[in-house]
Every structure is written in C-alpha cells, then in structure tokens.
Amino acid sequence: MRSVPAKQALEAAVEAARWAPSVHNTQPWTFSISGEEVSLRADPGRKLRVADAAGRELLISCGAALFTMRTAMRCAGFEPEVRTLPDPDRPSLLATLRPGTVIEPDESFRALGRVIEHRRTHRAGFADVPVPDRLIERLVSAATEEGVRLTPVRSPQAISVIAALTRAAQGVQAQDRRFSLELISWAQPPGSSRKDGVPAQGYPRQAVRTSPDFPQRDYSWRHDWGSQTDQRAATSVGVVALLTTRGDTRLDCVAAGQALQHVLLRAAAHGVSAAFHTQALEMSRLREFMRHELCSGEYPQMIMRLGVTFDDKGSVRRPLSEIMA
Incomplete structure (x- = not known):
C-alpha cells in the first residue's frame, strides 16, 4: 500500500473541504494545520443571524466539510482519526482530524473523492428521469x-x-x-x-x-x-x-x-x-x-x-x- 506524506494528505483534505455545501454558500468555516493535525472551526461571522440564529445550519454546513475532509484523507491513503467537539471550552472548535492507519482506499470512496469539486446544488425542478x-x-x-x-x-x-x-x-x-x-x-x-x-x-x-x-x-x-x-x-x-x-x-x-x-x-x-x-x-x-x-x-x-x-x-x-x- 502506498500513501502520500501526512502533511500532503492534510493539505488535500482542506483543499477538498472548500467544496463542501453550505447554506447560501456562506462557507462558515476556517481551518488550521499544526503538525499532523488539522482543526475545523466554525466562523460565527458567517452565520445567518436571522434565519439561523441558533447556528443549526452553520453546524450542518461544517459537518459537511468534515465528511469531505474524511473522504479526501481516505483517498490519500489514510484512515482518518477524528475528534468531534473535542474541547467544551472552545465551542467554535468543531473537530480535529489526523491521518491514522495507512490504508488502500476502496473504489467506493475513490468515487466519492472524484465528485467533490463537481457536486452542485440544484435550485429548480428536475428532468423527468427516475432515480433508481x-x-x-x-x-x-x-x-x-x-x-x-x-x-x-x-x-x-x-x-x-x-x-x-x-x-x-x-x-x-x-x-x-x-x-x-x-x-x-x-x-x-x-x-x-x-x-x-x-x-x-x-x-x-x-x-x-x-x-x-x-x-x-x-x-x-x-x-x-x-x-x-x-x-x-x-x-x-x-x-x-x-x-x-x-x-x-x-x-x-x-x-x-x-x-x-x-x-x-x-x-x-x-x-x-x-x-x-x-x-x-x-x-x-x-x-x-x-x-x-x-x-x-x-x-x-x-x-x-x-x-x-x-x-x-x-x-x-x-x-x-x-x-x-
């Protein structure tokens, strides 16, 4: 099994997370890399203060970014080690992610990785084609x-x-x-x-x-x-x-x-x-x-x-x- 260097895997994870969906495409997140760990933080300045006063949609958006990072890290050849809400005293810190065991990513996750940048939100009706x-x-x-x-x-x-x-x-x-x-x-x-x-x-x-x-x-x-x-x-x-x-x-x-x-x-x-x-x-x-x-x-x-x-x-x-x- 071959994997990219851990630092390169972390950088790829953040690059992929940019393409996660978010409410109104607010992109309410920031990332930081320290050693072999990437941190995901909520950006409260991008919260919808009227429609999302409690921050529920902000958290869902950041959760989507977290799964995207997990997917990218698997595609890079590592099983991600994730801690969610790791510090109650830092509520904006939503997760940390580290490259864990070296793995051979299966085709199922490779397929997900290939569409990260191409997935789009649709805002109209659909063609009359059934979903299987x-x-x-x-x-x-x-x-x-x-x-x-x-x-x-x-x-x-x-x-x-x-x-x-x-x-x-x-x-x-x-x-x-x-x-x-x-x-x-x-x-x-x-x-x-x-x-x-x-x-x-x-x-x-x-x-x-x-x-x-x-x-x-x-x-x-x-x-x-x-x-x-x-x-x-x-x-x-x-x-x-x-x-x-x-x-x-x-x-x-x-x-x-x-x-x-x-x-x-x-x-x-x-x-x-x-x-x-x-x-x-x-x-x-x-x-x-x-x-x-x-x-x-x-x-x-x-x-x-x-x-x-x-x-x-x-x-x-x-x-x-x-x-x-």
Missing part, C-alpha cells in the same frame, strides 16, 4: 453509516404537506424585511467577483413551478438576475427525502452535516443532484410540527429533493488564503 430505487437504498445506507436517518417520502399526501409547509414558510419569510435583506446579501449579481454566496448562474431568473410546488429562495429579489436556462422540461419534483436525527444537540447537527455530504457525494457519483428546502426548518413551530407529524418524533435537519438535471452550473469558493487560520 437501488440508488435511493444506497443513499439511505450512507446516512445510516453516519448515525443519521434519511427517509424517502413516498406518500403523495405527505409530499403535498411538506410542499405546503415550504410555501407557507417562504411566504412568511418573504414578508419579513430582515429575512429578505439577509438572503440578498448572499446573492451575487451577474459579473460579481465574490467567491462566496450564490452566483447568478446558480439560480433561475424565473423559477418554473413543480407539482406540487416546492418554492426556491428568491435570490433575484426584484432584480433581473439569475440564469436563463430553459427549464420548461425540468418540472419534476424528483424524490423528496427527509434527513433526521434522534437528538438536536450540536453533535447531532455536525453528524447530520456529515451524513448530508455522504449522501450528496454518493448521489453525485451516480449523476443525481439535490435541491434543498430549509425554509420551514428555520421556523421553530413549523419544524416542531414536522417533527411530530412527519418525522416520528425525530428532528428534521434537512428537506431535500433528489433528481437528474442536465444543467452545467459553475460554483465559487474562497481561496485557501481566506479560510486558513
């Missing part, structure tokens, strides 16, 4: 490996309820100036040179309704922004799925983020993308309703739709110089 049940089963297993539950929603009635809750939350948030201003602060106009937030090519100028309708965030907000991709054939909802945890602690949120990225990379390796709908989860009463009525008492951490899209969107990430502490 066998793949859905593999995605469920991927979440289970991280101690989290992924539940495909098969009941049309339940899908309609989730869509209705999303529309309700979107409608309330659209009437709240604080939500709107926070949202557009992370929306990029065409030609922007910013390396964070949602670029104009990353969302449709005018969303096409699915049935039932799952509204997207209005990143264009009274502007003539967004992509003009022909979405007339992309009106399928896809497979609606809920990511849930038994508890709702900081550790649970980090675990949810790791499970989310495991699912997303596994899906991307098979040509399947995801669209996210967190509006209802940002309103405590709607989230509690979902927990009791749709999630068997577990805490909903993410609502997503999985499907096939033929759009080739770009993405942006901050350079290493901005995320290394």
Whole structure:
C-alpha cells in the first residue's frame, strides 16, 4: 500500500473541504494545520443571524466539510482519526482530524473523492428521469453509516404537506424585511467577483413551478438576475427525502452535516443532484410540527429533493488564503 506524506494528505483534505455545501454558500468555516493535525472551526461571522440564529445550519454546513475532509484523507491513503467537539471550552472548535492507519482506499470512496469539486446544488425542478430505487437504498445506507436517518417520502399526501409547509414558510419569510435583506446579501449579481454566496448562474431568473410546488429562495429579489436556462422540461419534483436525527444537540447537527455530504457525494457519483428546502426548518413551530407529524418524533435537519438535471452550473469558493487560520 502506498500513501502520500501526512502533511500532503492534510493539505488535500482542506483543499477538498472548500467544496463542501453550505447554506447560501456562506462557507462558515476556517481551518488550521499544526503538525499532523488539522482543526475545523466554525466562523460565527458567517452565520445567518436571522434565519439561523441558533447556528443549526452553520453546524450542518461544517459537518459537511468534515465528511469531505474524511473522504479526501481516505483517498490519500489514510484512515482518518477524528475528534468531534473535542474541547467544551472552545465551542467554535468543531473537530480535529489526523491521518491514522495507512490504508488502500476502496473504489467506493475513490468515487466519492472524484465528485467533490463537481457536486452542485440544484435550485429548480428536475428532468423527468427516475432515480433508481437501488440508488435511493444506497443513499439511505450512507446516512445510516453516519448515525443519521434519511427517509424517502413516498406518500403523495405527505409530499403535498411538506410542499405546503415550504410555501407557507417562504411566504412568511418573504414578508419579513430582515429575512429578505439577509438572503440578498448572499446573492451575487451577474459579473460579481465574490467567491462566496450564490452566483447568478446558480439560480433561475424565473423559477418554473413543480407539482406540487416546492418554492426556491428568491435570490433575484426584484432584480433581473439569475440564469436563463430553459427549464420548461425540468418540472419534476424528483424524490423528496427527509434527513433526521434522534437528538438536536450540536453533535447531532455536525453528524447530520456529515451524513448530508455522504449522501450528496454518493448521489453525485451516480449523476443525481439535490435541491434543498430549509425554509420551514428555520421556523421553530413549523419544524416542531414536522417533527411530530412527519418525522416520528425525530428532528428534521434537512428537506431535500433528489433528481437528474442536465444543467452545467459553475460554483465559487474562497481561496485557501481566506479560510486558513
């Protein structure tokens, strides 16, 4: 078995973590390398103070970055040694990771590593192409490996309820100036040179309704922004799925983020993308309703739709110089 030097594996892990998904592409993390250990810290300055006052979505985003580092380290030939929330006196320190035993990475993890930089969040309907049940089963297993539950929603009635809750939350948030201003602060106009937030090519100028309708965030907000991709054939909802945890602690949120990225990379390796709908989860009463009525008492951490899209969107990430502490 051959592996790269430990320092090179750590650097590769941080480089890969840049491409993890985060709410509104806020990239709320910093990294530091000391000896043969990399630290992942939350960046509270990038937290959504209106939509995510408790920091739940920030922790999920950082959890996704942690799983990405784990994947990159396995691809480099090391079994990662991870400590999550290692120091109660330093709450922003979310995890440390060290290269452990030298391993021969299997093809399953190599497949995940190959799509880290190519995975994209989708913000519209999907093509009318079915997602194979066998793949859905593999995605469920991927979440289970991280101690989290992924539940495909098969009941049309339940899908309609989730869509209705999303529309309700979107409608309330659209009437709240604080939500709107926070949202557009992370929306990029065409030609922007910013390396964070949602670029104009990353969302449709005018969303096409699915049935039932799952509204997207209005990143264009009274502007003539967004992509003009022909979405007339992309009106399928896809497979609606809920990511849930038994508890709702900081550790649970980090675990949810790791499970989310495991699912997303596994899906991307098979040509399947995801669209996210967190509006209802940002309103405590709607989230509690979902927990009791749709999630068997577990805490909903993410609502997503999985499907096939033929759009080739770009993405942006901050350079290493901005995320290394």
